Amino acid sequence: MPKKLAPLVLLLPLVAFEALAATVSPSSLSLIPGQAATVAVTSIQGTLQLTNSNNQVASATLSGAKIKVTAKTAGSTTLSVKDRKGTKTVKVTVKPAMTVSPQSLSLAVGATATLTVSNPSGTLSLRNSDAGKVAATLKGNVVTVKGKAAGNATLTIRDSKSSRSVPVQVTGGGGGGAVVIGNTAGRLLASNCFQCHGTYGSGGFEKLLGETESEILEELREYQADPDFTTDIMAAHLQGYTDAQLQAIAKYLANP
Numbered sequence: 001m002p003k004k005l006a007p008l009v010l011l012l013p014l015v016a017f018e019a020l021a022a023t024v025s026p027s028s029l030s031l032i033p034g035q036a037a038t039v040a041v042t043s044i045q046g047t048l049q050l051t052n053s054n055n056q057v058a059s060a061t062l063s064g065a066k067i068k069v070t071a072k073t074a075g076s077t078t079l080s081v082k083d084r085k086g087t088k089t090v091k092v093t094v095k096p097a098m099t100v101s102p103q104s105l106s107l108a109v110g111a112t113a114t115l116t117v118s119n120p121s122g123t124l125s126l127r128n129s130d131a132g133k134v135a136a137t138l139k140g141n142v143v144t145v146k147g148k149a150a151g152n153a154t155l156t157i158r159d160s161k162s163s164r165s166v167p168v169q170v171t172g173g174g175g176g177g178a179v180v181i182g183n184t185a186g187r188l189l190a191s192n193c194f195q196c197h198g199t200y201g202s203g204g205f206e207k208l209l210g211e212t213e214s215e216i217l218e219e220l221r222e223y224q225a226d227p228d229f230t231t232d233i234m235a236a237h238l239q240g241y242t243d244a245q246l247q248a249i250a251k252y253l254a255n256p
């Protein structure tokens with residue numbers, strides 16, 4: 001190539017670049033519902049025009065040389081930015097936000113339960129507000145929780161876009177290590193009876209397991225009304241309970 005042409009060859013790519021349409025950055029977005037992001041538009045030639053292929057999925061507004069995008073619901077939409085020289089597109093993907101199930105936990109000391117994380121984005125991390133009350137470990141999308149001491153702790157699970165907090169209540173031992181879901185007043189009242197009738201009424205002085213709710217309730221009402229309540233153990237024990245409490249106890253013991 002003749003020496004004189006060299007500067008001209010160097011100039012060509014610069015000229016070609018100048019003639020291109022506006023550029024967008026970033027050219028793709030991955031968001032969760034409610035999340036907002038900004039796309040910068042540079043090298044604009046003339047007036048900008050913005051179109052959004054699906055404004056149910058995300059809203060997009062043009063402000064100067066910026067596009068403000070707010071994700072609305074899971075799906076995808078394409079934003080097109082047009083200037084005098086051409087069109088550039090921004091692909092917006094909205095994924096459902098991470099969820100953790102169940103949203104709260106109540107378990108006995110020594111009992112184990114699990115939390116399952118759905119739709120995580122990126123790497124998950126776990127924070128435990130009180131490692132003295134619960135032990136929690138994260139493996140894959142599952143958090144294994146173990147009750148260590150009675151009290152409360154909060155587990156916070158975070159992915160790259162959001163976080164979820166799960167309150168954990170650890171109840172005192174004696175529940176046989178069972179996970180307690182939907183604790184009832186009857187259970188608390190009936191735990192008193194286990195000292196003499198075994199756990200869940202399994203034995204002791206008299207086995208209660210296997211009796212029906214109405215059988216147990218009838219006996220409890222008889223004991224409570226017994227005029228010998230100063231000498232009979234059961235009659236003495238039942239003084240002071242309301243009839244509603246007796247019903248709750250009978251209901252629980254018939255189906256512990």
Ligand code: HEC
Nearest residue numbers: 190192193195196205206216219220232233234235237249
């Ligand atoms: C201090 C020990 C003690 C406690 C606590 C106790 N019981 Fe009893 N229970 C007994 C004894 C002893 C008998 C059998 C003798 C009698 O009738 O007093 C009995 C008998 C019964 C019977 C009759 C069983 C049958 O099939 O004939 C029922 C029902 C019963 N208890 C329910 C309860 C419930 C419910 C509680 C808790 C609210 C409770 N007991 C707490 C000692 C206890």
